[in-house]
Amino acid sequence: MDLMTDTKIKISANHLNVFYGQKQALFDISLDINQNEVTALIGPSGCGKSTFIRCINRMNDVIDICRVEGEIKIDEKNIYEPGIDIVSLREKVGMVFQKPNPFPKSIYDNVCYGPKIHGIAESKDDLDAIVENSLKKAALWNEVKDRLQEPGTSLSGGQQQRLCIARAISVNPEVILMDEPCSALDPVATAKIEELIDELKQSFTIVIVTHSMSQAVRVSQKTGFFHLGKLIEVGTTEKIFKNPTNNMTQDYITGRFG
Amino acid sequence: MVRPLPIVRNEKMNLLIIIFIIAFSVTCFFFGKSQIKKIASINQFKPKALPHFYGFYLSLWCALPALLIVLLWTIFEPFIVKYFIISSLEQTSSENSEQLNLTYQKIKSFYLGTFGGSAPDAIKIGAAKYASFISIAQNAKIVLILTTVIGFLLIAFKKIKNNIHAREGVELIFKIVLIVSSVIAILTTAGIIFSLLLESIKFFSQINFFDFLFGLEWSPQKAFVRDASVALTAEQSKELGKAFGAIPLFAGTGFIALIAMSVAVPIGLFSAIYLAEYASPMLRKFGKPVIEILAGIPTVVYGFFAALTVGPLIKGVGDTFGLEVSSESALAAGLVMGVMIIPFVSSLSDDVINAVPQSLREGSYALGATKSETIRQVVLPAALPGIIGSILLAVSRAIGETMIVVMAAGLAANLTINPLDSTTTITTQIVMILVGDQEFTSAKTQAAFALGLTLFAVTLILNFIALRVVNKYREKYD
């Protein structure tokens, strides 16, 4: 339990150290993520935000030379314990990437891919319902409901990213990780997605890595500031941006560097 | 009596001429290089280029036109000699063109000393004419070459005296040489099409085109013993036409190719998938070249293995099960051919799979898919056009393969879908018809070229489609 508010702690990182070969990328990170909140991770390029977020769904396993020490607990269970089923973990923790990466399939197939492999749907009608639901939640349904069989790649950039969000939602995760989801999009599309994030937090826990401080202010309730692999400061968004404790945080926010 | 001269004489003369041209032009090079300063001061100009360019200019102008003439002369001399001899024969003899051709061949072989038996007087007289022609031609050639060399040398020299920019001149010659070299590729294709078409047209003037394409019986030995000089009766002609039905060949080629692909595609594709997605970097580094070794083994070695090991093995296994297996089964040839084709499928597929962006894979992993699910449902569909392209190229290779089928498949032109039977292919027939003595006027020999034309056309179309497909795929991801 987070003593400050009533919210439950969904994800908890404890003394996390991450190495790429000999090089250390994250130093002793300890951070709590609250349920049904949006937590933003900010910091200059290369400071380890993406590395951290990729640890939460063990995406770093894909990289051979990456080594993780420490623990990350989701719902009190350490996901780095031996014997943890990664496939099930990733069903629970979804991810949206920096550059939209819809599959070269139809819109419908993009969204129903997840449910299909996890066997979530029992019939075609179930599948249709899931697809419709996910697209609605991603605020994309009205735009594509008449052309579900068209390729996902035929959509605009912003629409593609919402499609990826719908895809992530389709398996009913508890957490959605977003790695700079708007950096490849124009301001209008960005605004749409930020709106979406605000709605989504009612159903999911969201962790978002962002380059834009204004975005962090707009969408998040909690913010963590990373620099050179270390977690410099973490707190409510209001506090971090109005009254940071650490000098480096202050410097970053006021634009002195990064 | 004409004493047959050895043929080497003509080649030796050519060699001497070429050596002379080269030696002369090298001399010109040194002359030009060393003398340019003097020449320039005599004629009162300042040379625009370094001395060695003047040397090159002179020597290239000497050598290249002359060498070109040597080449063209050597190529066209036989035509011209043949034309003259035959037209002089035409005046005195009543034979038709085919027979005249034969007579000409006999004259030539007598001249070369390869004529068997005693020759009739007409041949000996003809050979005497031939000999005198050859010697006139040779003398003319020498005169022409000398004139060319000296003539062009003088032209080049005059240009130098007029202060041309030697380096630009040399570079221009260089660029022309470059273009000519590139055109040779076109000439090769033209040569292929020309030689195939020429004989095929002769073939199709005797055999109906549709009888060839759609006929069900292939028995060219019927045409073999025929005397080319006797015209065909209508009935004989019809019967002949039926002997060249190529459907059994197409079927055999396709069937063996099918067997081969059913071996090569699964093994090649899965090898590629494993190496691209699962293998450690070390394994990937060694695995790919090792599989490429399969492509480097000469096909005659595969044929040897198929005929002497795999064939008998299959027959042995078949016999123990009571099946009737030919010793030259389509299965043996197809299996071994399939192994040979594995690297074609695996190499290209490997490239194509690696080209699929990593972001697609990560999108799939992030949804909780296993690696095999990702490969089957995301990566392979994305790579599909490229994989299909590689399969088409492999099929084209299988259809055109010769040695494995010559050594391991049979000559029996039967229509069968039983892999334990023997069947023949287009390439086998081409080899069987053309290896051994042939007369070029017989329909059998011409049939080989018609088959070759068909093969060329089919592989061309397949390659074209395959490249289009692969290029379209590349556009998507590059």
Place this chain on the structure above:
Amino acid sequence: MTKEQRLQKRYASEKRFKSYGIISICLALTFVALLVFKVLSEGSSAFVKTSIQLELNFDHKLLNTSKQPTKEEIEDIDFYDFTLQHILKVFPTSNRDEEKQLIKLFTSDFEFEVKKYFKANSDILNKVITLNITASSDLDQLHKGNYQRDIPENRRKISNFQLKIYDQLLEKKKINKVFNNYFFTNGDSRNPEIAGIGGSMLGSFFSILVCLIISFPIALLAAVYLEEFAPKNKFTDFIEININNLAAVPSIVFGLLGLGILLNVFELPRSTSLVGGITLALMTLPRIIIPCRASLKAVPPSIREAALAVGASKVQSVIHHVVPLAMPGTLSGTIIGLAQALGETAPLLLIGMVAFVVQVPGSPLDPSASLPVQVFLWSESAERGFVEKTSATIMVLLGFLIIMNSIAVYARQKFEKKWI
């Protein structure tokens, strides 16, 4: 199905899928291993030949010639009779049939071996020398263990009498295996024991030489033109399409081209390595042009610009700077193309390099066979003696290919610059 069950099923599927990949790779490798094993086990015996030791007394009286015979007198000596006398001395018989069988134990031209030795060593006159005479192919195969002894005589190639003699020779230790020099020096022959690949090796060598001389310069020049000088127009596209097509045309079509044009129209001499070389060159051209272009393309524009900036002309920048940098890739592509040409059989069959050629060719203008064609010819032979020779030829051929490909790979790795 519960979630658990479904998960297990998915993981099982994953394992199966992965194993397909491993099995595929293993199958491919097993095939290569089997092939190599068969060739090595069958072919290594071809490098030795069985020979029979025979004592010969080169007494001039036995040779039926004068005390100091002149060259002409030596030519007149009947070595066949001379040698036969000595054979009968060791195994005397008056039976004509047995005598024939005795002679059949030796190579069919055994008298030439004796004659050659005599002519080469003038000082052996009137001395007693022990010579190793090559055994016949049947005896050779028997000694190498390829013939069964315990089958009825009429199904054997060696008669009972010959077997008896063989056993006696074994006991007296007069049979041994020596290095088979004939394999490398002789041309083809009807008799397996003296057949060799000397002719076909030279035939291959000449063909590849002609191929190299023709294809390398033309390919290099064409690639330089297409990559550096050609304007981007329809004509250039046409040339490029042609080259890419030619690289994929089946090799037998080039054989037809050689037959139709080189032999028929240009009337070049049939069965010679010259024609073989030209045909192979036409086939190899595109296979050199393509890697050469790739190497040229890989040279960064900055090199060309630097050369131009110091005042070199375009031609000079290309010749002096770009081409040398592209050489490692070009040369390795050339060597690989030549290796492929070395292994080609079909085109050479069609232009006649499949003749039974006994004489080792002296120049590209002599008729010859090539190594792969020799494999083809011998593999079809019914005689047991040719089986090991076929495999041995394959060993030699593969040996050359391994060397060539290794040089190509090594050259590329050592000399190629990796542009960042």
